[in-house]
Amino acid sequence: MTKQQRAREVLRRLRKTYRKKPEDFVRWKTPLELLIATVLSAQCTDKKVNEVTRVLFKKYRTAREYADAPLSVLETLVHSTGFYKSKAKYLKGIGQLLAQKFGGRVPKTREELLEFPGVSFKTANLIMGKAFGVPTGVAVDTHVNRVAPRLGLTEEKKSPEKKASDLEKLYPADDWLDVNEYMILHGRAVCAPAKPKCPECPLRDICPSAPKFMRAARGKTS
Numbered sequence: 001m002t003k004q005q006r007a008r009e010v011l012r013r014l015r016k017t018y019r020k021k022p023e024d025f026v027r028w029k030t031p032l033e034l035l036i037a038t039v040l041s042a043q044c045t046d047k048k049v050n051e052v053t054r055v056l057f058k059k060y061r062t063a064r065e066y067a068d069a070p071l072s073v074l075e076t077l078v079h080s081t082g083f084y085k086s087k088a089k090y091l092k093g094i095g096q097l098l099a100q101k102f103g104g105r106v107p108k109t110r111e112e113l114l115e116f117p118g119v120s121f122k123t124a125n126l127i128m129g130k131a132f133g134v135p136t137g138v139a140v141d142t143h144v145n146r147v148a149p150r151l152g153l154t155e156e157k158k159s160p161e162k163k164a165s166d167l168e169k170l171y172p173a174d175d176w177l178d179v180n181e182y183m184i185l186h187g188r189a190v191c192a193p194a195k196p197k198c199p200e201c202p203l204r205d206i207c208p209s210a211p212k213f214m215r216a217a218r219g220k221t222s
Contacts, residue, residue, distance in 0.1 A: 011182065035123075126180070
């Protein structure tokens with residue numbers, strides 16, 4: 001099986017195995033909400049982000065409101081997402097830049113999105129794909145970062161940008177958002193960081209890492 005064939009089969013099986021639900025990811029109704037939620041999701045679970053934004057999105061609805069918000073209030077509201085001081089500054093900075101340069105509207109290009117504090121290539125790619133339906137790249141989060149190399153879809157060990165580039169060569173642009181979301185679901189359910197559940201995995205017969213993990217698991221129980 002070539003890498004291209006494995007890539008196609010991986011996505012086909014993941015689509016068959018998992019059913020995406022809104023509650024599986026950050027909740028949002030507007031591009032601004034998606035931008036804010038995705039920035040908050042760094043080093044934090046989507047579940048926790050949704051708990052925080054349930055309150056945050058009622059209090060702040062426009063870029064100007066974020067720009068004018070006291071940092072101390074933002075810090076309190078986002079405290080439970082971790083790195084709260086930095087994230088509060090990001091939210092205020094996002095509001096200020098949106099209000100000053102973009103008329104309060106989230107821009108529709110990846111290059112402009114990357115001007116915002118707290119916005120990485122991952123964040124920008126997600127917003128372009130989800131909010132605007134424009135695929136600009138695969139968003140490599142912590143799950144994709146782990147799952148893709150285990151499946152032999154990239155040899156890159158460190159750079160998320162290089163991993164994204166490798167995946168983009170294997171999949172058509174229309175699949176990039178699904179690659180991200182289905183690998184997230186698989187990473188949560190089966191392909192865990194320390195103890196992947198290889199015996200339960202729908203990909204174990206085509207995963208080059210499965211034999212190693214299964215041998216290690218047998219060794220610990222023998």
